[in-house]
Amino acid sequence: xxxxxxxxxxxxxxxxxxxxxxxxxxxxxxxxxxxxxxxxxxxxxxxxxxxxxxxxxxxxxxxxxxxxxxxxxxxxxxxxxxxxxxxxxxxxxxxxxxxxxxxxxxxxxxxxxxxxxxxxxxxxxxxxxxxxxxxxxxxxxxxxxxxxxxxxxxxxxxxxxxxxxxxxxxxxxxxxxxxxxxxxxxxxxxxxxxxxxxxxxxxxxxxx
Amino acid sequence: xxxxxxxxxxxxxxxxxxxxxxxxxxxxxxxxxxxxxxxxxxxxxxxxxxxxxxxxxxxxxxxxxxxxxxxxxxxxxxxxxxxxxxxxxxxxxxxxxxxxxxxxxxxxxxxxxxxxxxxxxxxxxxxxxxxxxxxxxxxxxxxxxxxxxxxxxxxxxxxxxxxxxxxxxxxxxxxxxxxxxxxxxxxxxxxxxxxxxxxxxxxxxxxx
Numbered sequence: 546x547x548x549x550x551x552x553x554x555x556x557x558x559x560x561x562x563x564x565x566x567x568x569x570x571x572x573x574x575x576x577x578x579x580x581x582x583x584x585x586x587x588x589x590x591x592x593x594x595x596x597x598x599x600x601x602x603x604x605x606x607x608x609x610x611x612x613x614x615x616x617x618x619x620x621x622x623x624x625x626x627x628x629x630x631x632x633x634x635x636x637x638x639x640x641x642x643x644x645x646x647x648x649x650x651x652x653x654x655x656x657x658x659x660x661x662x663x664x665x666x667x668x669x670x671x672x673x674x675x676x677x678x679x680x681x682x683x684x685x686x687x688x689x690x691x692x693x694x695x696x697x698x699x700x701x702x703x704x705x706x707x708x709x710x711x712x713x714x715x716x717x718x719x720x721x722x723x724x725x726x727x728x729x730x731x732x733x734x735x736x737x738x739x740x741x742x743x744x745x746x747x748x749x750x751x752x753x
Numbered sequence: 754x755x756x757x758x759x760x761x762x763x764x765x766x767x768x769x770x771x772x773x774x775x776x777x778x779x780x781x782x783x784x785x786x787x788x789x790x791x792x793x794x795x796x797x798x799x800x801x802x803x804x805x806x807x808x809x810x811x812x813x814x815x816x817x818x819x820x821x822x823x824x825x826x827x828x829x830x831x832x833x834x835x836x837x838x839x840x841x842x843x844x845x846x847x848x849x850x851x852x853x854x855x856x857x858x859x860x861x862x863x864x865x866x867x868x869x870x871x872x873x874x875x876x877x878x879x880x881x882x883x884x885x886x887x888x889x890x891x892x893x894x895x896x897x898x899x900x901x902x903x904x905x906x907x908x909x910x911x912x913x914x915x916x917x918x919x920x921x922x923x924x925x926x927x928x929x930x931x932x933x934x935x936x937x938x939x940x941x942x943x944x945x946x947x948x949x950x951x952x953x954x955x956x957x958x959x960x961x
Binding site (some may be wrong): 735 | 756758761762763764765766769770790791792829830835843844845847848851852854855858859860898899906922923925929930931933937939941943944945946947948949950951952953954955956957959
Protein backbone atom coordinates (compact mmCIF):
# COMPACT_ATOMS: atom_id res chain seq x y z
CA UNK A 546 0.00 0.00 0.00
CA UNK A 547 1.37 3.41 -0.91
CA UNK A 548 0.11 6.57 0.70
CA UNK A 549 0.35 10.11 -0.64
CA UNK A 550 1.96 12.75 1.52
CA UNK A 551 -1.32 14.66 1.76
CA UNK A 552 -3.10 11.50 2.82
CA UNK A 553 -0.62 10.84 5.61
CA UNK A 554 -1.00 14.45 6.73
CA UNK A 555 -4.73 13.82 7.22
CA UNK A 556 -4.41 10.82 9.55
CA UNK A 557 -3.40 12.78 12.69
CA UNK A 558 -6.36 15.10 12.00
CA UNK A 559 -8.77 12.15 11.84
CA UNK A 560 -7.21 10.75 15.00
CA UNK A 561 -7.64 14.02 16.88
CA UNK A 562 -11.32 14.14 15.91
CA UNK A 563 -11.98 10.50 16.80
CA UNK A 564 -10.36 10.88 20.22
CA UNK A 565 -12.46 13.97 20.89
CA UNK A 566 -15.63 12.10 19.90
CA UNK A 567 -14.67 9.14 22.11
CA UNK A 568 -14.13 11.50 25.04
CA UNK A 569 -17.62 12.86 24.40
CA UNK A 570 -19.02 9.35 24.86
CA UNK A 571 -19.63 8.54 21.18
CA UNK A 572 -19.10 4.95 20.02
CA UNK A 573 -19.31 5.01 16.22
CA UNK A 574 -18.67 7.51 13.45
CA UNK A 575 -19.85 7.68 9.85
CA UNK A 576 -18.23 9.30 6.80
CA UNK A 577 -20.90 12.02 6.51
CA UNK A 578 -20.25 13.08 10.12
CA UNK A 579 -16.48 13.20 9.51
CA UNK A 580 -17.05 15.12 6.26
CA UNK A 581 -19.07 17.73 8.12
CA UNK A 582 -16.43 18.11 10.83
CA UNK A 583 -13.30 18.18 8.66
CA UNK A 584 -14.51 19.43 5.29
CA UNK A 585 -13.11 16.46 3.34
CA UNK A 586 -15.29 14.65 0.79
CA UNK A 587 -17.00 11.45 1.93
CA UNK A 588 -15.27 9.56 -0.85
CA UNK A 589 -11.85 10.72 0.34
CA UNK A 590 -12.67 9.79 3.92
CA UNK A 591 -13.76 6.29 2.92
CA UNK A 592 -10.59 5.81 0.87
CA UNK A 593 -8.36 7.13 3.66
CA UNK A 594 -9.88 4.91 6.33
CA UNK A 595 -10.07 1.86 4.06
CA UNK A 596 -6.33 2.24 3.43
CA UNK A 597 -5.39 1.74 7.09
CA UNK A 598 -8.20 -0.50 8.32
CA UNK A 599 -9.25 -4.01 7.26
CA UNK A 600 -12.71 -3.52 8.62
CA UNK A 601 -15.26 -2.18 6.16
CA UNK A 602 -17.53 0.60 7.49
CA UNK A 603 -21.10 -0.59 7.79
CA UNK A 604 -23.20 1.77 5.67
CA UNK A 605 -25.97 2.32 8.18
CA UNK A 606 -24.04 2.09 11.41
CA UNK A 607 -20.63 3.64 10.79
CA UNK A 608 -17.25 2.64 12.13
CA UNK A 609 -16.22 1.74 15.66
CA UNK A 610 -14.41 4.77 17.14
CA UNK A 611 -12.23 2.90 19.64
CA UNK A 612 -10.98 0.56 16.90
CA UNK A 613 -10.28 3.49 14.58
CA UNK A 614 -8.26 5.24 17.28
CA UNK A 615 -6.20 2.11 17.89
CA UNK A 616 -5.68 1.53 14.16
CA UNK A 617 -4.54 5.12 13.56
CA UNK A 618 -2.29 5.21 16.61
CA UNK A 619 -0.60 2.05 15.38
CA UNK A 620 -0.32 3.32 11.83
CA UNK A 621 1.18 6.61 12.98
CA UNK A 622 3.64 4.90 15.32
CA UNK A 623 2.21 6.65 18.40
CA UNK A 624 2.49 3.43 20.37
CA UNK A 625 6.22 3.15 19.77
CA UNK A 626 8.84 5.67 20.74
CA UNK A 627 11.48 7.17 18.45
CA UNK A 628 14.38 9.07 19.95
CA UNK A 629 15.27 12.48 18.58
CA UNK A 630 17.81 15.16 19.31
CA UNK A 631 17.11 18.85 18.85
CA UNK A 632 19.85 21.01 17.33
CA UNK A 633 19.73 24.74 17.96
CA UNK A 634 18.07 25.95 21.11
CA UNK A 635 16.90 29.42 20.03
CA UNK A 636 13.34 30.67 20.37
CA UNK A 637 11.81 28.04 18.12
CA UNK A 638 13.90 25.18 19.52
CA UNK A 639 12.83 26.22 22.97
CA UNK A 640 9.16 26.30 21.93
CA UNK A 641 9.47 22.77 20.50
CA UNK A 642 11.10 21.50 23.71
CA UNK A 643 8.07 22.87 25.54
CA UNK A 644 5.57 21.34 23.13
CA UNK A 645 3.56 18.98 25.30
CA UNK A 646 2.24 16.58 22.68
CA UNK A 647 5.31 14.95 21.13
CA UNK A 648 5.53 12.08 23.61
CA UNK A 649 1.95 11.09 22.79
CA UNK A 650 3.01 11.05 19.13
CA UNK A 651 5.85 8.61 19.77
CA UNK A 652 8.58 11.24 19.60
CA UNK A 653 10.98 11.50 22.49
CA UNK A 654 13.46 14.40 22.44
CA UNK A 655 16.35 13.05 24.47
CA UNK A 656 19.02 15.73 24.14
CA UNK A 657 19.83 19.16 22.77
CA UNK A 658 22.89 20.27 20.78
CA UNK A 659 24.23 23.82 20.53
CA UNK A 660 27.31 25.68 19.40
CA UNK A 661 26.68 28.54 21.83
CA UNK A 662 29.06 27.98 24.74
CA UNK A 663 26.83 29.90 27.13
CA UNK A 664 24.13 27.24 26.64
CA UNK A 665 26.31 24.09 26.57
CA UNK A 666 26.20 22.16 29.86
CA UNK A 667 22.92 23.79 30.90
CA UNK A 668 19.62 21.98 31.05
CA UNK A 669 16.56 23.09 29.04
CA UNK A 670 13.17 21.63 29.92
CA UNK A 671 14.96 18.76 31.61
CA UNK A 672 17.19 18.00 28.59
CA UNK A 673 20.92 18.43 28.79
CA UNK A 674 22.52 20.75 26.21
CA UNK A 675 25.62 19.26 24.56
CA UNK A 676 28.30 20.72 22.33
CA UNK A 677 27.45 20.13 18.66
CA UNK A 678 31.09 19.05 18.26
CA UNK A 679 30.29 15.92 20.27
CA UNK A 680 27.31 14.82 18.19
CA UNK A 681 29.20 12.03 16.39
CA UNK A 682 29.83 10.18 19.63
CA UNK A 683 26.61 11.11 21.38
CA UNK A 684 23.93 10.60 18.72
CA UNK A 685 24.57 6.83 18.47
CA UNK A 686 24.68 6.61 22.29
CA UNK A 687 21.27 8.26 22.46
CA UNK A 688 19.99 5.88 19.73
CA UNK A 689 18.47 8.95 18.09
CA UNK A 690 16.95 8.31 14.66
CA UNK A 691 15.72 11.87 14.13
CA UNK A 692 17.51 15.23 14.26
CA UNK A 693 15.24 18.24 14.69
CA UNK A 694 16.99 21.19 13.06
CA UNK A 695 16.24 24.62 14.55
CA UNK A 696 19.39 26.53 13.59
CA UNK A 697 19.48 29.60 11.30
CA UNK A 698 19.19 28.73 7.61
CA UNK A 699 22.85 29.53 6.83
CA UNK A 700 23.94 26.77 9.22
CA UNK A 701 21.19 24.25 8.49
CA UNK A 702 22.82 22.21 5.71
CA UNK A 703 26.09 21.85 7.62
CA UNK A 704 24.28 20.76 10.77
CA UNK A 705 22.07 18.33 8.82
CA UNK A 706 25.16 16.77 7.18
CA UNK A 707 26.73 16.37 10.60
CA UNK A 708 23.61 14.73 12.05
CA UNK A 709 23.39 12.34 9.09
CA UNK A 710 27.09 11.43 9.35
CA UNK A 711 26.42 10.73 13.02
CA UNK A 712 23.68 8.26 12.12
CA UNK A 713 20.42 10.23 11.98
CA UNK A 714 18.00 8.65 9.49
CA UNK A 715 15.43 11.44 9.54
CA UNK A 716 15.69 15.22 9.56
CA UNK A 717 12.81 17.36 10.80
CA UNK A 718 13.83 20.71 9.37
CA UNK A 719 12.48 23.92 10.88
CA UNK A 720 15.12 26.13 9.21
CA UNK A 721 13.52 28.08 6.34
CA UNK A 722 15.73 26.56 3.66
CA UNK A 723 15.89 23.51 1.43
CA UNK A 724 18.22 20.74 2.61
CA UNK A 725 19.90 18.13 0.46
CA UNK A 726 20.67 14.61 1.61
CA UNK A 727 21.26 11.24 0.00
CA UNK A 728 18.32 9.04 -0.86
CA UNK A 729 18.14 6.91 2.26
CA UNK A 730 17.47 9.93 4.48
CA UNK A 731 13.95 11.16 5.23
CA UNK A 732 13.68 14.94 5.29
CA UNK A 733 10.51 16.76 6.29
CA UNK A 734 10.39 20.55 6.25
CA UNK A 735 8.20 22.76 8.38
CA UNK A 736 8.57 25.81 6.20
CA UNK A 737 6.68 28.78 7.61
CA UNK A 738 7.38 30.83 4.47
CA UNK A 739 5.61 28.18 2.37
CA UNK A 740 2.67 28.07 4.73
CA UNK A 741 2.37 31.86 4.82
CA UNK A 742 2.53 31.94 1.00
CA UNK A 743 -0.53 29.68 0.79
CA UNK A 744 -2.44 31.85 3.27
CA UNK A 745 -1.48 35.12 1.54
CA UNK A 746 -2.41 33.76 -1.86
CA UNK A 747 -5.89 32.80 -0.63
CA UNK A 748 -6.34 36.19 1.01
CA UNK A 749 -5.46 37.90 -2.27
CA UNK A 750 -7.87 35.72 -4.20
CA UNK A 751 -10.68 36.87 -1.90
CA UNK A 752 -9.88 40.48 -2.71
CA UNK A 753 -10.09 39.89 -6.46
CA UNK B 754 -4.14 31.34 -13.70
CA UNK B 755 -4.77 28.84 -10.90
CA UNK B 756 -2.00 27.51 -8.72
CA UNK B 757 -1.98 24.33 -6.68
CA UNK B 758 -1.23 24.55 -2.99
CA UNK B 759 1.96 22.53 -3.43
CA UNK B 760 3.07 24.85 -6.22
CA UNK B 761 2.58 27.94 -4.05
CA UNK B 762 4.52 26.24 -1.27
CA UNK B 763 7.50 25.93 -3.64
CA UNK B 764 7.77 29.62 -4.57
CA UNK B 765 9.35 30.81 -1.29
CA UNK B 766 11.86 27.97 -1.65
CA UNK B 767 12.81 29.11 -5.16
CA UNK B 768 13.03 32.69 -3.91
CA UNK B 769 15.36 31.70 -1.06
CA UNK B 770 17.66 29.90 -3.52
CA UNK B 771 17.65 32.74 -6.06
CA UNK B 772 18.49 35.33 -3.40
CA UNK B 773 21.35 33.17 -2.17
CA UNK B 774 22.70 32.80 -5.71
CA UNK B 775 22.42 36.57 -6.30
CA UNK B 776 24.33 37.21 -3.08
CA UNK B 777 27.04 34.87 -4.41
CA UNK B 778 27.39 37.11 -7.48
CA UNK B 779 25.51 34.90 -9.95
CA UNK B 780 23.42 36.59 -12.65
CA UNK B 781 21.41 33.84 -14.36
CA UNK B 782 20.03 30.45 -13.42
CA UNK B 783 18.89 27.48 -15.51
CA UNK B 784 16.35 24.77 -14.74
CA UNK B 785 18.99 22.00 -14.50
CA UNK B 786 20.86 24.02 -11.86
CA UNK B 787 17.65 24.59 -9.87
CA UNK B 788 16.77 20.90 -10.24
CA UNK B 789 20.11 19.90 -8.77
CA UNK B 790 19.77 22.31 -5.84
CA UNK B 791 16.13 21.64 -4.92
CA UNK B 792 15.47 18.12 -6.16
CA UNK B 793 12.42 19.10 -8.27
CA UNK B 794 12.12 17.88 -11.87
CA UNK B 795 13.19 20.28 -14.61
CA UNK B 796 9.73 20.09 -16.11
CA UNK B 797 8.13 21.12 -12.84
CA UNK B 798 10.56 24.01 -12.44
CA UNK B 799 9.85 25.29 -15.94
CA UNK B 800 6.10 25.09 -15.32
CA UNK B 801 6.36 26.80 -11.92
CA UNK B 802 8.45 29.69 -13.21
CA UNK B 803 6.43 30.07 -16.40
CA UNK B 804 3.30 30.45 -14.29
CA UNK B 805 4.56 33.59 -12.52
CA UNK B 806 6.80 35.13 -15.17
CA UNK B 807 5.99 36.41 -18.67
CA UNK B 808 9.57 36.06 -19.73
CA UNK B 809 10.50 32.73 -21.30
CA UNK B 810 13.76 31.22 -20.11
CA UNK B 811 16.33 31.17 -22.89
CA UNK B 812 17.41 27.53 -23.32
CA UNK B 813 21.14 28.12 -23.49
CA UNK B 814 21.45 31.08 -21.17
CA UNK B 815 18.92 30.61 -18.40
CA UNK B 816 16.81 33.14 -16.56
CA UNK B 817 17.80 36.49 -15.11
CA UNK B 818 18.12 36.04 -11.33
CA UNK B 819 17.36 39.65 -10.33
CA UNK B 820 14.16 39.63 -12.40
CA UNK B 821 13.10 36.28 -10.94
CA UNK B 822 13.61 37.58 -7.41
CA UNK B 823 11.50 40.66 -8.16
CA UNK B 824 8.78 38.58 -9.83
CA UNK B 825 8.58 36.13 -6.95
CA UNK B 826 8.62 38.84 -4.28
CA UNK B 827 5.74 40.54 -6.05
CA UNK B 828 3.83 37.31 -6.51
CA UNK B 829 4.26 36.36 -2.84
CA UNK B 830 3.25 39.82 -1.65
CA UNK B 831 6.60 40.42 0.07
CA UNK B 832 6.63 44.01 -1.18
CA UNK B 833 3.32 44.82 0.53
CA UNK B 834 2.57 44.57 4.20
CA UNK B 835 -0.35 42.74 5.79
CA UNK B 836 -1.16 43.36 9.44
CA UNK B 837 -1.68 40.40 11.74
CA UNK B 838 -2.46 39.87 15.39
CA UNK B 839 -1.15 36.93 17.38
CA UNK B 840 -3.52 35.22 19.80
CA UNK B 841 -2.01 33.18 22.61
CA UNK B 842 1.42 34.08 23.84
CA UNK B 843 2.69 30.74 25.13
CA UNK B 844 5.96 29.15 24.09
CA UNK B 845 5.09 28.87 20.41
CA UNK B 846 3.50 32.33 20.21
CA UNK B 847 6.60 33.74 21.79
CA UNK B 848 8.83 31.95 19.29
CA UNK B 849 6.78 33.36 16.40
CA UNK B 850 7.01 36.88 17.82
CA UNK B 851 10.77 36.41 17.81
CA UNK B 852 10.87 35.02 14.28
CA UNK B 853 13.01 37.52 12.41
CA UNK B 854 11.81 36.89 8.86
CA UNK B 855 8.11 37.74 8.83
CA UNK B 856 8.57 41.42 8.01
CA UNK B 857 10.57 40.49 4.90
CA UNK B 858 7.63 38.26 3.91
CA UNK B 859 5.16 41.12 4.13
CA UNK B 860 3.68 40.05 7.46
CA UNK B 861 3.59 42.57 10.26
CA UNK B 862 2.48 41.32 13.68
CA UNK B 863 1.05 44.46 15.27
CA UNK B 864 -0.44 43.21 18.55
CA UNK B 865 -0.88 40.23 20.82
CA UNK B 866 -4.06 38.98 22.51
CA UNK B 867 -4.22 36.85 25.65
CA UNK B 868 -6.72 35.68 28.26
CA UNK B 869 -4.03 35.32 30.94
CA UNK B 870 -4.33 38.39 33.16
CA UNK B 871 -0.69 38.18 34.22
CA UNK B 872 0.33 38.82 30.59
CA UNK B 873 -2.26 41.47 29.62
CA UNK B 874 -0.83 44.98 29.59
CA UNK B 875 2.74 43.73 29.30
CA UNK B 876 4.85 44.08 26.19
CA UNK B 877 6.34 41.08 24.34
CA UNK B 878 9.04 41.72 21.75
CA UNK B 879 7.84 45.29 21.49
CA UNK B 880 4.17 44.32 20.95
CA UNK B 881 1.56 45.21 23.51
CA UNK B 882 -0.50 42.35 24.96
CA UNK B 883 -4.25 43.04 24.99
CA UNK B 884 -7.19 41.29 26.63
CA UNK B 885 -8.83 38.87 24.17
CA UNK B 886 -12.15 40.33 25.33
CA UNK B 887 -11.26 43.58 23.54
CA UNK B 888 -10.48 41.99 20.17
CA UNK B 889 -13.75 43.10 18.53
CA UNK B 890 -12.90 46.76 18.98
CA UNK B 891 -9.15 46.46 18.52
CA UNK B 892 -8.77 44.18 15.50
CA UNK B 893 -10.45 46.69 13.13
CA UNK B 894 -8.41 49.53 14.65
CA UNK B 895 -5.22 47.58 13.91
CA UNK B 896 -6.47 46.89 10.35
CA UNK B 897 -5.42 43.29 10.92
CA UNK B 898 -6.40 40.89 8.14
CA UNK B 899 -4.76 37.82 9.68
CA UNK B 900 -5.11 36.21 13.11
CA UNK B 901 -2.29 33.89 14.10
CA UNK B 902 -3.73 31.32 16.48
CA UNK B 903 -1.33 29.89 19.06
CA UNK B 904 -3.76 28.84 21.80
CA UNK B 905 -4.28 25.25 23.04
CA UNK B 906 -6.42 23.17 20.69
CA UNK B 907 -9.45 23.11 23.01
CA UNK B 908 -9.71 26.91 22.74
CA UNK B 909 -8.73 27.28 19.08
CA UNK B 910 -12.18 27.15 17.43
CA UNK B 911 -13.67 29.65 19.87
CA UNK B 912 -10.76 32.06 19.40
CA UNK B 913 -10.90 31.67 15.61
CA UNK B 914 -14.64 32.42 15.60
CA UNK B 915 -13.98 35.52 17.67
CA UNK B 916 -11.22 36.73 15.34
CA UNK B 917 -13.44 36.16 12.29
CA UNK B 918 -16.37 38.00 13.90
CA UNK B 919 -13.94 40.82 14.59
CA UNK B 920 -13.05 41.06 10.91
CA UNK B 921 -10.09 38.74 10.33
CA UNK B 922 -10.10 37.35 6.77
CA UNK B 923 -7.31 34.83 7.27
CA UNK B 924 -6.45 32.42 10.06
CA UNK B 925 -2.91 31.06 10.42
CA UNK B 926 -3.59 28.16 12.75
CA UNK B 927 -0.76 26.71 14.87
CA UNK B 928 -3.12 24.84 17.21
CA UNK B 929 -2.99 21.11 16.43
CA UNK B 930 -6.65 20.84 15.51
CA UNK B 931 -8.93 21.35 12.52
CA UNK B 932 -10.83 24.65 12.43
CA UNK B 933 -14.11 25.34 10.66
CA UNK B 934 -15.02 28.69 9.13
CA UNK B 935 -17.36 29.96 6.43
CA UNK B 936 -16.21 29.97 2.82
CA UNK B 937 -14.85 33.48 2.56
CA UNK B 938 -12.21 32.87 5.24
CA UNK B 939 -8.74 31.58 4.38
CA UNK B 940 -7.44 29.05 6.90
CA UNK B 941 -3.92 27.67 6.77
CA UNK B 942 -2.78 25.11 9.32
CA UNK B 943 0.75 24.53 10.52
CA UNK B 944 0.06 21.10 11.94
CA UNK B 945 3.18 19.60 13.52
CA UNK B 946 1.42 16.26 14.02
CA UNK B 947 0.82 16.03 10.25
CA UNK B 948 4.40 16.93 9.48
CA UNK B 949 5.75 14.42 12.00
CA UNK B 950 3.45 11.74 10.54
CA UNK B 951 5.05 12.22 7.10
CA UNK B 952 8.55 11.99 8.58
CA UNK B 953 7.74 8.90 10.67
CA UNK B 954 6.12 7.16 7.73
CA UNK B 955 9.22 7.67 5.58
CA UNK B 956 11.47 6.46 8.39
CA UNK B 957 9.40 3.29 8.68
CA UNK B 958 9.52 2.70 4.94
CA UNK B 959 13.33 2.77 5.12
CA UNK B 960 13.29 0.05 7.77
CA UNK B 961 11.16 -2.27 5.61
